[in-house]
Amino acid sequence: MTRGILDPAHSRPARSWNWKLPAGRLFSMLYVLLSVTSAHANPYLAKPGERHVNIRIATCAVSGGFTHLYTALDNRLFDKYGFKTEHVYIRGSGPALAALAADEIQFLYCAADATLPSLAAGVDVKLVAAPLIKLPYVLITRKEIRRLEDLKGKALGVARPGDLSDRLSRALVRKLNIPDVTMRPIGGSQSERFQAMAANLVQGVIITPPLDVRARNEGYNVIFRLIDLDIPFIYSSLHATSLAVREKPEMVQKMVAAFAEAISFVEKNPAKAKAAISKAMRVKDEEALQVSYNVYTRDIVDRRMIVPGSAVVDSVELARTLGTPVKRKPEDLYDNSFVNNLEKSGFLKELWGK
Numbered sequence: 001m002t003r004g005i006l007d008p009a010h011s012r013p014a015r016s017w018n019w020k021l022p023a024g025r026l027f028s029m030l031y032v033l034l035s036v037t038s039a040h041a042n043p044y045l046a047k048p049g050e051r052h053v054n055i056r057i058a059t060c061a062v063s064g065g066f067t068h069l070y071t072a073l074d075n076r077l078f079d080k081y082g083f084k085t086e087h088v089y090i091r092g093s094g095p096a097l098a099a100l101a102a103d104e105i106q107f108l109y110c111a112a113d114a115t116l117p118s119l120a121a122g123v124d125v126k127l128v129a130a131p132l133i134k135l136p137y138v139l140i141t142r143k144e145i146r147r148l149e150d151l152k153g154k155a156l157g158v159a160r161p162g163d164l165s166d167r168l169s170r171a172l173v174r175k176l177n178i179p180d181v182t183m184r185p186i187g188g189s190q191s192e193r194f195q196a197m198a199a200n201l202v203q204g205v206i207i208t209p210p211l212d213v214r215a216r217n218e219g220y221n222v223i224f225r226l227i228d229l230d231i232p233f234i235y236s237s238l239h240a241t242s243l244a245v246r247e248k249p250e251m252v253q254k255m256v257a258a259f260a261e262a263i264s265f266v267e268k269n270p271a272k273a274k275a276a277i278s279k280a281m282r283v284k285d286e287e288a289l290q291v292s293y294n295v296y297t298r299d300i301v302d303r304r305m306i307v308p309g310s311a312v313v314d315s316v317e318l319a320r321t322l323g324t325p326v327k328r329k330p331e332d333l334y335d336n337s338f339v340n341n342l343e344k345s346g347f348l349k350e351l352w353g354k
Contacts, residue, residue: 042257042347044081045080046080046081047082052084053251054083055083055085055255056085056086056087056104056107057085057086057087057106058087058105058110059089059090059096059110060095060110060111061091061111061189062089062191062281063190063236064277064295064296065132065208065236065296066109066280067276067277067292067293067296067297068236068262068266069109069259071262071265071269071272071276072259074272074275074279075265075269075272075276077258077262078255092163093114093115093164097115097118097119097125101125101241106244106251107240108238109236111234111236112130112237112312112315113164113235115127115237115239116234116312116315116316117315117316117324119328119333120316120320120326120330120333121325122327124241124243125239125242126245126332127237127239127307128238128239128240128245128255128334128338129238129256129305129307129338130234130235130236130238130302130305130306131238131259131263132235132236133300133302133308133311134235134299135168135229135235135300136226136235136295137206137225137226138206138207138209138212138224139156139204139205139206139224140194140204140205140212140215140222141204141223142200142203142204143220145223146221148178148224149178151173151203153180154181154182154202154203155183155184155201155203155204156173156181156182157184157193157196157201157202157204158183158186158193159185159193160187161185162322165205168226171229175231176224184201186201186202190211191211193207194211194214198220206226208295209291209292210281210285210289212291213285213288214283214285217285232310232311232315235300237307238256240252253338256305256338259305260303260339263303267297270297274289274292304342304343305342307336309331309336316333
């Protein structure tokens, strides 16, 4: 665009403006104007010559629910925001929160409903963005369990007492009024609990896509989608310490902006997103990858990434009823100022239009 204005072939329109400025001065003014416009569109990009900040961001599981993070890492979206990013996997929300509180990692991407009980109990961490809302989990069962009623007297596999898999499984049998169902702690990841079901150690487990496609292909039954329970739920969310929110707000703001761009990038580049899921989860089946893409980038995504305060309140109250010693108020567990700034700055409009 700038070269076109300076090209001799375009000199006649330039002279018709009747500006008496040297060509070099005109070029400088246009460059400044374009720079200001670009900065307004995305004021969170790293400035020229700005030194990159080394950060570590962790996930607390291996899940298609982290598609936006996986895709951003594989396509180096964080670089343009001034981050040199290392991804680490820490099994379980408890150890991951401990690492965050100790500044061994600077950000955590994990299901908020898994972390909120610990936050309510006193872990000084806040939710600063919630890209995924609603329950993506499904209940899968062995081949002989074809109806919910068939679970009577059977066992569901959970990771450990009180964790997210345990709480969701209990909520499921309570809401659907299925009697005499045992929760059997067997630890491990979703894939490992899937194998426990295949070995008949338990008769059902709740999992997330794309494992449901694998289950169906192997002859197991997908008999209920937990999204139909209408339980308030906050899934994959960005966590930062309260100290970082207070003392390094610019770093937090840039990371929140990077996640907003990741949501847009994933929606516009499905092939790259599915490649990232395939790499992270070691899944090659195209149907499974497409199901994951549909669920995590369309069905439960929130482009604004607002942490829903009412859902936080409900989660804290549920944790209280389950015996969690609640020490912090629900409103102290999240900070929506960073996602609100994206809208105020015009950045979200730049990403999505109207």
